[in-house]
Amino acid sequence: MKKLLVTTDFSSISRAAIRFAIQFASQTPCELLFYSVNTKQLKDNIDNYYKKTTQDYKLKKFILSIYKTTKKEVGKAEFVTENHTHVDKAIIAYAQKWNADYICINTSGPGIFNQLIGTTASKLITTSPTPIIVVPYTYRMKPINLLLYASDLTKLGIELPFVKKFAALFTAAVAVYHYDALLDQGSFKEDFNKIAQNNQSDKVSFNFKKLNIEYSLLNHLELDIRTIRPSILVMFTNQNRDWYERHFLSSKTKEFGYDTSTPILVFRK
Numbered sequence: 001m002k003k004l005l006v007t008t009d010f011s012s013i014s015r016a017a018i019r020f021a022i023q024f025a026s027q028t029p030c031e032l033l034f035y036s037v038n039t040k041q042l043k044d045n046i047d048n049y050y051k052k053t054t055q056d057y058k059l060k061k062f063i064l065s066i067y068k069t070t071k072k073e074v075g076k077a078e079f080v081t082e083n084h085t086h087v088d089k090a091i092i093a094y095a096q097k098w099n100a101d102y103i104c105i106n107t108s109g110p111g112i113f114n115q116l117i118g119t120t121a122s123k124l125i126t127t128s129p130t131p132i133i134v135v136p137y138t139y140r141m142k143p144i145n146l147l148l149y150a151s152d153l154t155k156l157g158i159e160l161p162f163v164k165k166f167a168a169l170f171t172a173a174v175a176v177y178h179y180d181a182l183l184d185q186g187s188f189k190e191d192f193n194k195i196a197q198n199n200q201s202d203k204v205s206f207n208f209k210k211l212n213i214e215y216s217l218l219n220h221l222e223l224d225i226r227t228i229r230p231s232i233l234v235m236f237t238n239q240n241r242d243w244y245e246r247h248f249l250s251s252k253t254k255e256f257g258y259d260t261s262t263p264i265l266v267f268r269k
Contacts, residue, residue: 088123148230
């Protein structure tokens with residue numbers, strides 16, 4: 001049974017990540033832990049014990065109100081609040097303590113990655129050893145049945161099994177997309193086709209696209225996301241700032257905005 005840690009700050013925007021987690025749990029057996037961090041430190045005394053109890057109650061009430069709107073039943077779920085000055089560090093530490101398989105967090109508003117600089121989501125993407133599911137604030141619940149896996153093919157043999165294992169939780173299909181500026185040069189296309197033949201199946205398909213180096217990877221992905229409408233976009237990251245800025249925060253990415261409602265699952269390489 002998978003374990004999903006879901007973060008919230010009680011804002012209306014954070015409801016998106018909660019709705020995604022509820023959808024996740026409705027399709028496959030899993031444990032949900034709804035987690036909130038209060039950056040105002042409480043001293044260890046009786047009065048603050050009651051404040052902590054109140055925080056936990058507030059969290060549970062908030063989550064259950066969202067469940068009510070989805071008409072989904074509450075399965076195995078826990079509700080935890082903590083006090084910590086660094087939200088990202090608290091989330092990572094608790095995810096490891098709880099042995100979470102995934103951390104689910106929402107974006108901060110319009111422009112899914114344009115608004116991530118300095119936010120908790122960006123810090124988790126670049127530091128968390130636990131895979132991150134980033135849910136746009138515009139997300140609306142729908143069945144998880146198709147994953148778009150963006151791959152550079154260099155470690156396909158290592159990465160694809162992780163993607164297929166995740167997809168199997170929902171009996172979902174996997175569409176592998178590779179973008180390359182050399183697609184029409186020499187024997188590259190033939191080599192790509194051989195890779196597809198060796199790895200495709202009833203549930204796994206391959207798509208090779210010409211890369212325009214003037215635009216970021218996300219700009220290319222946005223067009224295909226609008227076409228095939230995947231449930232989740234899957235990526236693997238080296239977790240360094242250069243990778244993050246190159247793929248998510250280029251000037252062209254900002255120009256396009258990347259505002260789809262598709263959650264992104266980020267695995268650590």
